[in-house]
Amino acid sequence: MSAELEDIHEECGIFGVWGHPDAARLTYFGLHALQHRGQEGAGIVSNDGGHLIGHRGLGLLTQVFHDEKDIEKLRGDRAIGHVRYATAGSGGLDNIQPFVFRFHDGDMALCHNGNLTNCQSLRRALEDDGAIFHSNSDTEVLMHLIRRSVRGTFVDKLKEALNTVHGGFAYLIMTEHEMVGALDPNGFRPLSLGRMKNGAYVLASETCALDVVGAELVRNIRPGEIVIVNDDGYRVVQYTGLTQLSICSMEFIYFARPDSDIYGVNVHTARKRMGARLAQEAPADADMVIGVPNSSLSAASGYAETIGLPNEMGLIKNQYIARTFIQPTQELREQGVRMKLSAVRSVVKGKRVVVLDDSIVRGTTSKYIVSLLREAGAAEVHMRISSPPLKYPCFYGIDISTTKELIAAKKSVDEIRDYIGADSLAFLSLDGLIESIGLNADAPYGGLCVAYFNGDYPTTLDDYEPAFLASLTEEDRQRLPRFARDVSEYNGNEYQVTTDFE
Missing domain, CATH: 3.60.20.10 (Aminohydrolase, N-terminal nucleophile (Ntn) domain)
Structure with a gap:
């Protein structure tokens, strides 16, 4: 993935x-x-x-x-x-x-x-x-x-x-x-x-x-x-x-297998629509489109078809590398990426490539991918991300518990582009994501949880709320009225062991 x-x-x-x-x-x-x-x-x-x-x-x-x-x-x-x-x-x-x-x-x-x-x-x-x-x-x-x-x-x-x-x-x-x-x-x-x-x-x-x-x-x-x-x-x-249906949008973006259907929506089809919408929102003047294997291949297909460029296999993932659990240094983390991913030099050499990926978390891998493609001779590298920028933590079962390592929480799109070294960078809009998935449920955001992107959580955060409040900027507080109060006003941890379900 x-x-x-x-x-x-x-x-x-x-x-x-x-x-x-x-x-x-x-x-x-x-x-x-x-x-x-x-x-x-x-x-x-x-x-x-x-x-x-x-x-x-x-x-x-x-x-x-x-x-x-x-x-x-x-x-x-x-x-x-x-x-x-x-x-x-x-x-x-x-x-x-x-x-x-x-x-x-x-x-x-x-x-x-x-x-x-x-x-x-x-x-x-x-x-x-x-x-x-x-x-x-x-x-x-x-x-x-x-x-x-x-x-x-x-x-x-x-x-x-x-x-x-x-x-x-x-x-x-x-x-x-x-x-x-x-x-x-x-x-x-x-x-x-x-x-x-x-x-x-x-x-x-x-x-x-x-x-x-x-x-x-x-x-x-x-x-x-x-x-x-x-x-x-x-x-x-x-x-x-x-x-209130608020299914995790990351299921469609990244987690679920492409052959799975979620509430009647096929995951591969949704990802392909995300790529197509991204091509409309952020076209690139390039020679080819390549997807970062594996979960971005569907989006790359949609982007390439819509923009009229060939969809090439410019990056190869080694399917037989075991997950690395002990990565105490940044150098070892980057080495782990190098073991997992390789560029196809004969495909990308001298070409202007559009790279489709599903998200940018820390930016480390994206930076490496751009460097890898340039080393392989790519003339230009344009990054396109088939989801909005990840700015907020998840509290419902995904391993994004703090904002400190989310690059989009600290840098603008232009700053991220400069950090990863791409010629251009664009993310899918939030509306584009919601419409591409197409659940169309009678619920906020069409039945999706999109809190990673806009901070609008569909539930109270309970034990996590004080730390989350402390992490908010003044701009966040103005935009998210539910979190406008000061941290010192929070009076959490008042839960009963049993409650009446009637």
């Missing part, structure tokens, strides 16, 4: 199946399709007649499940699984999901995609009330809330817990008798329900995982919904009416 060659990371992917005789193996294949969403760890929990059996570990899926016995021991016709990239909670086996909980009245397993904005406050309150946590992941908070609820049924307990946590979440829960999925009131993360030919039901973060296992899409899980799957089929219940 591109996005400054993985400077941004998404938290995880989830997959579950109910009613297939080889459930664990099917879950493995589903998670393999979602490997791009998390590469630090993986796990699968199967359900064998009500007994939950788990296997998890650090590394890629193939490293965690490196022996046939790892799958064979996961018996049963029901399973859930998870691939992880850490945003909340540190690395280490304790934070690898799904988590398994053994209770006197039955086992449960839980995994989560997203980030809770009020996790710290809830965790403090729960610990003060005697709760013992086994990880420092925000995922575990939900199970403590469920178990502390005095509601009569599991679904009612879950409803209460879901109304207590805030932020972005797609949960997948396995009980002895049911598989349950739940989505936050804004639907920041995608979650889809599919059905296989044998009648088995599948829940997955992306539809590409449904395709891999031969499942047909039944429906997208909507904001504020719980889907309950058991031997009788599935049913959907609403746990809150206070919903």
Whole structure:
């Protein structure tokens, strides 16, 4: 993927199946399709007649499940699984999901995609009330809330817990008798329900995982919904009416696989439209268009078709370079980029090239790409970015927690152009992004969360709000009335462990 060659990371992917005789193996294949969403760890929990059996570990899926016995021991016709990239909670086996909980009245397993904005406050309150946590992941908070609820049924307990946590979440829960999925009131993360030919039901973060296992899409899980799957089929219940679709725009820009559909919009098609719109907004006098592999190739195709230039393969990504987790110096970071990306000298030499990328985070990779192409003999290098400038942090499950490393938060477009050494630089407009994706939902920004670009967050920021307020400029405060108050006026951390969901 591109996005400054993985400077941004998404938290995880989830997959579950109910009613297939080889459930664990099917879950493995589903998670393999979602490997791009998390590469630090993986796990699968199967359900064998009500007994939950788990296997998890650090590394890629193939490293965690490196022996046939790892799958064979996961018996049963029901399973859930998870691939992880850490945003909340540190690395280490304790934070690898799904988590398994053994209770006197039955086992449960839980995994989560997203980030809770009020996790710290809830965790403090729960610990003060005697709760013992086994990880420092925000995922575990939900199970403590469920178990502390005095509601009569599991679904009612879950409803209460879901109304207590805030932020972005797609949960997948396995009980002895049911598989349950739940989505936050804004639907920041995608979650889809599919059905296989044998009648088995599948829940997955992306539809590409449904395709891999031969499942047909039944429906997208909507904001504020719980889907309950058991031997009788599935049913959907609403746990809150206070919903507003705000799906993460980065799913379309970068994270999701191009063969996935999100709320009926194909990701490749959306990216191609972004490139086409960018060609209209910021044409370049050049000889060819090249995309930064892999997630920018669709946008490059749209840009080239619209502007009437050949779409060439001028950059090659080495698909077999392992991710580098230890990068203590800038020199090593740049070396990691050099290992991942090469220029095709015979294609770009003497040519004026337009380079399509999906985002600029720190600017380090963009600077290197421009330098790489110039070293290969490119006469001119024009950078075009198929999203608006990234200026604000994300609090819903993407690894952009502060503004200090976002170059667009500190520099103008011209200053960024000078820093990366390009002949010209242009970003897609916010309206261009929204219209290109084309969700057209009856919600602000057409149903997208675009807070990374304009600071307009669709929810309160809870524990993160004081630090965010402190980072705002006076101009931001004037433009964002909700954040106009002074930091000293903020009176956060006032959360109840339980709330009424009626």
